[in-house]
Amino acid sequence: MKAILDTPITYLKGVGPKKAEVLQKEIGVKRFEDLLYYFPFRYVDKSRIFSVKEVNNDSTYFQLKGKITNLTAVGDKRTRYITAKFTDQTGSIDLVWFRGLKWVKENIKPATEYLIFGKPSIYKNSFNFAHPEIEVFSDKENPVEGQSLEGIYSSTEKLKNFGLGSRGISKIMKQLMLQIGDGISENLPSYLISSFGLMSEKSALQNIHFPKKTSLIEKAQTRLKFDELFYLQMQIILNKKITKRKSSGFIFETVGKYFNEFYKNHLPFELTDAQKRVIKEIRFDLKSGKQMNRLLQGDVGSGKTIVALMIILIAIDNGFQACIMAPTEILANQHYNSISNLLKGLNLEVALLTGSSKKKERDIIHSGIQSGSLKILIGTHALVEDTVKFKNLGLAIIDEQHRFGVAQRAKLWKKNLIPPHVLVMTATPIPRTLAMTVYGNLDVSIIDELPPGRKAVKTIHFFESKRLRVLGFIKEQIKLGRQIYIVYPLIRESEKLDLKNLMDGFANIQQDFPPPEYLVSVLHGKMKTDEKDYEMKRFVEGKTNILVSTTVIEVGVDIPNASVMIIENAERFGLSQLHQLRGRVGRGADQSYCILMSGPKLSNEGRKRLEVMVSTNDGFMIAEEDLKLRGPGDLQGTRQSGLLDFKIASITKDSELMFKTRKLAEAILEKDPQLTDEQNIIIRQQIQKKFNKNANWGIIS
Numbered sequence: 001m002k003a004i005l006d007t008p009i010t011y012l013k014g015v016g017p018k019k020a021e022v023l024q025k026e027i028g029v030k031r032f033e034d035l036l037y038y039f040p041f042r043y044v045d046k047s048r049i050f051s052v053k054e055v056n057n058d059s060t061y062f063q064l065k066g067k068i069t070n071l072t073a074v075g076d077k078r079t080r081y082i083t084a085k086f087t088d089q090t091g092s093i094d095l096v097w098f099r100g101l102k103w104v105k106e107n108i109k110p111a112t113e114y115l116i117f118g119k120p121s122i123y124k125n126s127f128n129f130a131h132p133e134i135e136v137f138s139d140k141e142n143p144v145e146g147q148s149l150e151g152i153y154s155s156t157e158k159l160k161n162f163g164l165g166s167r168g169i170s171k172i173m174k175q176l177m178l179q180i181g182d183g184i185s186e187n188l189p190s191y192l193i194s195s196f197g198l199m200s201e202k203s204a205l206q207n208i209h210f211p212k213k214t215s216l217i218e219k220a221q222t223r224l225k226f227d228e229l230f231y232l233q234m235q236i237i238l239n240k241k242i243t244k245r246k247s248s249g250f251i252f253e254t255v256g257k258y259f260n261e262f263y264k265n266h267l268p269f270e271l272t273d274a275q276k277r278v279i280k281e282i283r284f285d286l287k288s289g290k291q292m293n294r295l296l297q298g299d300v301g302s303g304k305t306i307v308a309l310m311i312i313l314i315a316i317d318n319g320f321q322a323c324i325m326a327p328t329e330i331l332a333n334q335h336y337n338s339i340s341n342l343l344k345g346l347n348l349e350v351a352l353l354t355g356s357s358k359k360k361e362r363d364i365i366h367s368g369i370q371s372g373s374l375k376i377l378i379g380t381h382a383l384v385e386d387t388v389k390f391k392n393l394g395l396a397i398i399d400e401q402h403r404f405g406v407a408q409r410a411k412l413w414k415k416n417l418i419p420p421h422v423l424v425m426t427a428t429p430i431p432r433t434l435a436m437t438v439y440g441n442l443d444v445s446i447i448d449e450l451p452p453g454r455k456a457v458k459t460i461h462f463f464e465s466k467r468l469r470v471l472g473f474i475k476e477q478i479k480l481g482r483q484i485y486i487v488y489p490l491i492r493e494s495e496k497l498d499l500k501n502l503m504d505g506f507a508n509i510q511q512d513f514p515p516p517e518y519l520v521s522v523l524h525g526k527m528k529t530d531e532k533d534y535e536m537k538r539f540v541e542g543k544t545n546i547l548v549s550t551t552v553i554e555v556g557v558d559i560p561n562a563s564v565m566i567i568e569n570a571e572r573f574g575l576s577q578l579h580q581l582r583g584r585v586g587r588g589a590d591q592s593y594c595i596l597m598s599g600p601k602l603s604n605e606g607r608k609r610l611e612v613m614v615s616t617n618d619g620f621m622i623a624e625e626d627l628k629l630r631g632p633g634d635l636q637g638t639r640q641s642g643l644l645d646f647k648i649a650s651i652t653k654d655s656e657l658m659f660k661t662r663k664l665a666e667a668i669l670e671k672d673p674q675l676t677d678e679q680n681i682i683i684r685q686q687i688q689k690k691f692n693k694n695a696n697w698g699i700i701s
């Protein structure tokens with residue numbers, strides 16, 4: 001039974017070695033099974049033949065019947081393309097080819113009637129079809145009205161050159177179904193199929209490719225999404241269990257001198273309940289004898305830093321070293337400063353190691369770390385360089401995690417025999433579905449409460465035309481003693497031009513806010529570290545009123561007196577970035593403001609983003625919206641983990657099904673951890689099959 005699906009794709013009738021090769025290269029189809037699970041992304045009614053007159057929009061597919069005449073080669077050798085006229089009773093429309101010209105010239109005959117199929121494009125104010133799919137029309141093949149929904153498969157230029165456009169794929173799919181025959185076996189136990197009212201696997205596969213009725217498409221999709229998500233969740237849960245079982249960790253038994261001393265005499269404020277709870281969760285991990293792999297989520301400003309510090313103190317109390325790795329120098333600096341501050345009077349040394357540390361400092365740090373005299377090291381990815389050798393690293397805290405690759409993180413403790421405990425902190429919340437998959441093997445702690453006394457930041461969107469009003473507002477705020485951030489986005493491809501954009505803005509601001517009444521700092525990525533430090537310091541110390549900057553201030557910067565954030569060209573920022581930026585204000589007791597400036601013309605998505613920002617301060621909600629608008633593509637680690645390479649499910653649209661299958665998987669494993677129940681054998685077999693394929697995805701340590 002199984003064997004037939006494992007058959008190499010060359011054994012499919014109509015697929016020779018050449019087609020097999022492109023299928024594998026372009027869409028990873030090697031065996032029958034791979035093709036079987038290559039699904040259409042939409043459906044059209046093939047029985048419907050449109051007329052040329054009806055072609056009226058470039059977002060749907062049309063099937064036309066008519067003749068192709070006036071083949072004309074245009075351009076010289078390198079830019080050559082072919083145009084033609086396609087004509088039916090109602091009119092004609094242009095066709096165009098840029099590749100495969102030889103085939104077109106040799107095969108298209110003016111007297112033949114063709115069916116063409118494709119999505120039109122708009123060129124010079126009229127519609128044409130580029131590279132339509134073409135077949136000779138014959139009445140016999142034309143199916144009965146209303147009975148033939150045709151799946152549309154995504155294809156590539158190369159596939160099309162081999163006759164494997166959507167229709168070509170559909171053809172080999174039909175052949176595949178014939179050759180497979182009864183070879184599709186069920187992959188879910190029957191009790192699940194009946195209790196969730198699912199279609200059988202076999203019927204789902206038939207209907208996903210060749211649906212008999214529209215109503216069956218959705219049922220087929222649901223069934224296949226169910227499989228996909230259920231087995232994904234199964235694997236994630238099992239993988240987490242395996243990682244846990246395997247990775248023993250240091251035991252931090254005591255809460256000792258440093259922690260207690262800090263807690264009694266140096267804690268600058270009462271911890272929030274959420275902070276206390278999270279510290280408790282982490283302490284539990286540290287005692288467990290297993291390596292901690294925990295994700296600490298909390299909105300911007302929720303107070304993750306102090307949690308990090310207190311955990312570090314526990315590590316030191318137990319005789320270990322600890323480190324914090326941050327994605328940028330500015331942020332590493334910031335951590336270094338705030339942690340040094342908090343530690344004043346505790347007689348504990350902290351060192352900062354970044355790409356711009358001088359050789360001499362570096363040497364001192366290296367030897368301190370190696371001998372163990374230095375307990376706390378904060379830095380950028382400079383921490384993972386081979387020259388950094390910890391004596392006994394017991395805890396690694398990784399801030400703003402999405403910027404580091406998995407491999408990079410692992411480098412930190414590869415040299416340890418027992419891996420250190422790992423706490424990953426995120427800059428902004430992660431949507432639940434993503435946390436559940438991409439970070440599925442991490443335990444999660446959430447700080448869901450802001451420190452008391454915070455006033456919600458007021459967010460307002462202004463079009464460029466209101467700039468004078470905004471300038472007036474800034475002046476008022478400065479009079480009140482507040483400080484202002486003005487942030488410019490990276491707009492253009494070139495860093496040079498971006499810098500020019502920023503410097504133009506800076507020049508304007510200096511004109512609007514002239515010295516000596518106003519003082520302005522400027523900060524951007526191209527500056528030398530000491531220049532940056534100097535400018536930053538002046539602003540931190542309140543010597544300048546305004547800080548003009550690129551997004552280098554995005555993460556972590558904490559200046560309570562700065563209460564106004566102006567974001568220029570706000571429509572060009574992503575949601576999570578906007579939220580991060582807004583999080584720079586609202587840290588003191590004063591009412592804070594975030595002003596989003598935009599040009600007059602907004603794309604739909606740009607407008608939506610600004611609306612979301614104005615309507616909520618809730619980072620979790622913003623993260624969900626962001627995922628909906630953008631998809632998960634940008635999240636680093638997502639792609640390399642392969643966890644979101646869904647064949648049919650969507651992390652944004654199928655979140656409910658994902659939660660459902662998660663719960664189901666948990667419940668099944670709770671009752672039958674080894675999956676040895678008669679009724680679960682089928683699940684076990686499926687997992688064994690899938691596990692072998694990608695055994696160690698996503699394992700962080």
Ligand code: ADP
Pocket residue numbers: 269270271272275298299300301302303304305306451452556558587
């Ligand atoms: P984030 O979670 O964004 O990293 P930080 O750790 O930078 O947040 O904390 C934001 C600000 O809130 C800092 O100024 C910090 O000192 C302050 N803070 C943190 N926890 C508390 C608390 N429990 N009570 C009062 N202020 C707090």
Ligand code: MG
Pocket residue numbers: 304305556
């Ligand atoms: Mg922070």
